[in-house]
Amino acid sequence: MATQLDAAWDALADPTRRRIVELLVKEPMRAGAVADAFPVAAPTISRHLRVLRKAGLIEETRVDDDARVKLYRLRREPFGDLGAWLDQVQAFWRDQLEAYAAEVARQADAQADAGSRHEGKSR
Structure with missing residues (x-):
């Protein structure tokens, strides 16, 4: 459990990732919608999403009508x-x-x- 908590705290230490979590509290979002909420390049947000996913804080699912689209939600x-x-x-x-x-x-x-x-x- 300590390792999981450490990973979560490490991921949440970044203010951009905390803001992403705040967005996902409201509703699951596509990566593009998350990226649109920030004044940085989409690949930067993708890296933040990857860190949050590896820490186990969020999960990605595929949208039924388009397998290329990922929807991110909090765990x-x-x-x-x-x-x-x-x-x-x-x-x-x-x-x-x-x-x-x-x-x-x-x-x-x-x-x-x-x-x-x-x-x-x-x-």
């Missing part, structure tokens, strides 16, 4: 794995923040108790 599984990993990281930080908040509250209570004991002695 669900790798994004689920990425989401699960992010959930683990978020859970860690949530636990850390909750522990910090509990410690701050404990210290505030201890100071309040010490202050009320001090006031009782000075009267």
Whole structure:
């Protein structure tokens, strides 16, 4: 699983590939339509699509009426794995923040108790 996650993160490190993923979230697209959304040459987009495909993030299928045309779509599984990993990281930080908040509250209570004991002695 770590190798798959590494490949996915490597592929998504590029802003153009992230933008391609954002386009494919809306709907499956032909390579030409993806390329039309960018101010770069079509072969450049083809290379980006190939990286995303090799990372397992997208898949290509042939269109029934024209076998020469490829349709690109997102694959669900790798994004689920990425989401699960992010959930683990978020859970860690949530636990850390909750522990910090509990410690701050404990210290505030201890100071309040010490202050009320001090006031009782000075009267």
